[in-house]
Amino acid sequence: MTQASVQNTAPADTKVTPMMAQYIEIKTANPDSLLFYRMGDFYELFFEDAEVAARALGITLTKRGKHQGNDIPMCGVPVHAADDYLQKLIALGHRVSVCEQTEDPAEAKKRGSKSVVRRDVVRLVTPGTLTEERLLDSGANNYLMALTRLKGGSLTGDAVYGLAWIDMSTGTFQVSETDHQRLAADLAQVAPRELIIADMLLQESDLRQIAEQSGGALSPVPRTFFDGSTAADRLSHYFGVKTLDGFGTFTRAELSAAAGILAYVEKTQLGERPPLDPPVREAGAGRMLIDPATRANLELSRTLSGERQGSLLATIDRTVTGGGSRLLASRLAGPLVDVDAIHRRQYAVSFFLENEIMRESLRQTLKGAPDMARALSRIALSRGGPRDILAIAHGLTASLAVLEQTGATPSEIPAEIAAARASLEQAPHGLGSELLAAIKDEPPLLKRDGGFVASGYNADLDELRALRDESRKVIAKLQADYSEELGLRSLKIKHNNVLGWFIEAPTAQTEKLTADPGRFIHRQTMAGAMRFTTTELADLESKIASAGERAMAIELEIFDRLTAAIIEAGAAIKSAAHGLSKLDVSAALAKLAQEENYSRPLIDDSRAFEIKGGRHPVVEQALRKGGGESFVANDADLGPEAGEDIGHIWLITGPNMAGKSTFLRQNALIAVLAQMGGYVPALSAHIGVVDRLFSRVGAADDLARGRSTFMVEMVETAAILNQAGDRSLVILDEIGRGTATFDGLSIAWATIEHLHEVNKSRALFATHYHELTALSAKLDRLSNATVSVKEWNGDVIFLHEIVPGAADRSYGIQVAKLAGLPAMVVERSKQVLSQLEEQDRNTASETLIDELPLFASLSPQAAAPTAVSAPESAALTALSNFNPDDMTPREALDALYKLKAMQAQE
Structure with a gap:
């Protein structure tokens, strides 16, 4: 409205x-x-x-x-x-x-x-300001994010973007600065539930598309929310400090975004102030850049259908706490590029692998640790109840137990675990003991319901409760006395909020009550019943009401005192909660490595990418659950040869259904798992840090934006070729398949040359264009690989092994047969294929590879606008005038004959 x-x-x-x-x-x-x-x-x-x-x-x-x-x-x-x-x-x-x-x-x-x-x-x-337990996913952060743009800044380019994001349910507060090229990837990493943006920026179509792509609900706000001139003062006032110097150094864009998000919080919370941590600057350069298309293609946290089940996150998640699950998701969303930081996480996983008894004991304790961070947030926002106090109590008790379990450790423990223990040591364990003594084991959800303070905690409260409960027994005795005295077995003493306590009897049986109006005072006549009171009952009601009200007042006073103590110790409680989460993640990754036979990868600053016996983590587990089928492991080596410093490209051919896409994805997922600090599904892995990961796998359209499947493919390919560098890992599948054969082949050809000569990326390139395999003779860092298959009695058997070499055919007809195409269609396809193969279709491509000057022979400056410069020939000129989409099969065959004849004459 x-x-x-x-x-x-x-x-x-x-x-x-x-x-x-x-x-x-x-x-x-x-x-x-x-x-x-x-x-x-x-x-x-x-x-x-x-x-x-x-x-x-x-x-x-x-x-x-x-x-x-x-x-x-x-x-x-x-x-x-x-x-x-x-x-x-x-x-x-x-x-x-x-x-x-x-x-x-x-x-x-x-x-x-x-x-x-x-x-x-x-x-x-709003979607980004939820704190209620029933409204939140325990294993996922609920981020509210602000996006603003400033002209000029510390980053290159004419404009910079400021990002700030908080999770009100845990108090997390982070900021960063980015540019237009990284913006979509940075938004995708955070995956906010709600995105705050100035209404004027939303009027720009390209920026609105990026914002919508984040998946969060868009909340336009006035531009004044992001007023940079008052941003520092707003933050200082919120955190009660005179200067922000103690929090670190922030850019103008970051301060502007942070001020905008605080303005929105103040608007939506109407005076309540969530217990946010001071803002922490996250350097985008410290994380592997993964754009939205790559995240979707690799199904890191959600499948293409939007489900968590079947994603990489669901597959590797062995955490036992809500905070641990959220931290694991955060690490998976933003793998590190700092080698030392990755090693610190690896050491923690190794420690728990070597100390299995301690790990399992720790995990058992953590299972009983409630979500302290979210309980604390609800209490600070006056939305908490007795169960939140009890959650804090049990969480502090668990933190003390975890300290004891990890205390009997070797003198040198990994820095990651030592830091977690330090945060647990600062936890207010004495407060935890008091909270446990104060709150009963199964308290009500809301404080207004009363009855949440444990017996024995407060003597005055126990006395009032005894009086209240004993009075109820007196009410029951009084009812029995009246019933016996008057001979009315149907007489009842009841209570409601209007009359309080009253005597009720059927109208037909009230003669004895109405006969003594001085004692039985009429209060109300109902349909079929009459209600009365007596002086005795009124006095008893007064005592009951007084006892109940006084007991509730004491309980509420105890609640307020306990919540005030919790809020005062909030920083230490939150730190302890984070320490438990870090231990949970390290122990969970160790459990995963042990169960699934993962290995510790070697991570360094080289350009190496050598995987021995690599496996797809999701497919492997799915096969096992589906019937015990084993996964066929494969090697991959994209690293430089001796004396080189640039990685290689593998061109992979083979039929559909043979496992090309699985092989591409598994290597990308191994890189992600390695750089998030975990072990990987491989016999061994040596990975030089990947700064950017790009994936173009699968077919999808975007009709809402007027993009066909092929257009989406080209947009994503363009993003890769414009951004990938020599530290990047690129996986590309079937580039060019969405258009005419010659067009697609040409695009795929030029793309490979660009990756080899300009991007210099480590890459896996799967294709059905067998003509491209001839490029390995001209591109020194391009190697051919194929998926092994065998034919048996006219059927194709997929071996799922990646071996050196090139496929001689695609086995498309055999796959079509497996898919259930009618037998007549399959047989006719074989006839047509036989006729086409007689024309020796590869002759033209072999000649072409000899005649086309390499993209590599051009300087990078000259190469950018025109990837390939073909020699002038009558055959190629005629070829450029053909439009295969407008030809019948017969016309296409005739054209092919003519081209062959023209080429022979030349």
Whole structure:
């Protein structure tokens, strides 16, 4: 419901009820979100909000009165189940304003019988500001990110971009600066749930496409949110410091983005201040650059269908805590390029591999460690309950146990584990003991429910509880006495919020009660029943109410005192939580390496890429689960020869279904696993640090942006050729297949030459264009490899082995037969293939490789605009005028004969 539409619903000459007037006023102030308007035990929605919510949630749309002569649409959700409905709305991209009662109804009545209870929006719920446990994925960060752009800056180029991202559920706060070339990759690494961006920037189509590609909900905000002149002051005020010098040095773009995200937090949290860590600058150059297309093609954290199951992350995740799972996902999303940092992580994994008993004991303890970081955030935002206090208690208890389990270690332990232990040693374990003593084992979700303080913790509370509980027994005895005295077995003593305690009996049996009005005071007549009270019952009610209220007041006081102590120790608790997560990840990667027979890779600053017995981690486990079939391991060596300093390219040919794409992907995944600090699925691996990883595998279109499958392929290939360098790893599959044969062959040909001579990248290039194998004679760092197959009785058997050499055929007809093509089609295909093979199709390509001047022979400056300069010949001139897409098969054969004859004459 837009602001204009709300205003139009209430013209000056139209009377509305006080409640509806209040609703319209609040809705007008919050036009861009669905308004959850609290009425008793329900959140109600009206007008367009009701219609939108009813459709989205699948709930009944009703009506409440009329407005301007029309029915007012209405729907509602119970307060106790609001989280479930919020989760659905947020997942669909909606924002929700939560409007609560801000005064006691009794106070409203003092202003008049028709006075409306004061209400106001207490929180704006958006995808990036969630903290509730039921709304979050325990194993994934929930990032809110801000993006801004400044002219000039520390990076090269005319404009720089500032990025800031936080996870309100854990307090993480990071910033970085990037350029236009890296922007999409940096957004993809963080994968924000919500992206804040100035509304003016969203009007630029190319920037909007990049923002949309991040996958997060876009939240346009005024440009003033990113005011660079006041950015440092905003951050200093938020963290209560006079200067940001103690936090490090930040660029103008980073400060601008950080200020924007804090402005948005203050707007959505309405006075509550989440316990954010001071901002930490993350240097983009310290991570392997992986663009969005590569992440999607390699299915690092999600499959192409959007599922976590089947991704690399799901395959390697052996963590046992929510924090550990989030940290593992973060490391996988941003593999390191710093050799020393990678080695530190490797040492921690090796340590837990060598100390298996300690590792398993540690993992058993960690299984019982709740998510302290998220519990702390909810408590600091006044959204926490007794269960969050208990989570902090159990987490601190676990941290103490972990210290003891890792204490009996060799004198020299890896730096990664030593740092985690140091953070655990600073944890407030004494506070943990007090929290355990204060909160009962199974407390209620909300503090308002009471009954969460453990017996024996507070003597006064125990005494009041005993009085309250004993009074209830007295009520039961009093009911029995009245029933026996009056001879009314149906007499009951009940309670409600209006009358309090009262005596109820069927109307037909109340003669004895009405006969003694001085003792049995009439309170209410119901259909079929009458209600009474007595002085005795009223006195007892007063004692019960007093005991219950005083007990609740003490419990709430204890809750406030404990949460204040938790908040005061928040930094140490958060540090301990992170220490547990780091230990969990290191132990989990060691468990993975042991279970799956992974090896420790050698990582250095060379250009090496030598894999012995490499395996695809996802496919290998899937095969085992599917029936015990073993995975065929393969070697790969893209490193430089002796005396060289540049990596090699492997050109891989072979039939479909033989495993080319699997081989390409497995080597890319091995590089990712190695540089995130883990072990790899191989007998051995020597990898010179990969600074950028590029993948062009698979076919997909982007019809929403008017891009065909081939156009998407070319856009992704262009990104690779424009960005890859000599430290990059590139995997390309079937470049050029989406267009006419000669066009595709030409593009693939030029792409290989560019990778070899300009990019100088280590690369795996799979193709069905066998003509390209002739390039190995001209390009000294290009080697041919193929997938072994065998034929048996007309069928093809895939051996899945990568061996040196080139395939002599594609076995496409055999694969088509396996796919179930009709026998008539298969037989006819064989006939046509036989006729084509008689024409010796390779002759032209062999001549071409001898005649075409190499792309390598051109200088890089001259090479850029024109990759290949073909010699003038009648045959090639005629070839350039052919359009195969417009030819029938017969015409194409005739053209081929003519070309062959022209070439012979030349």
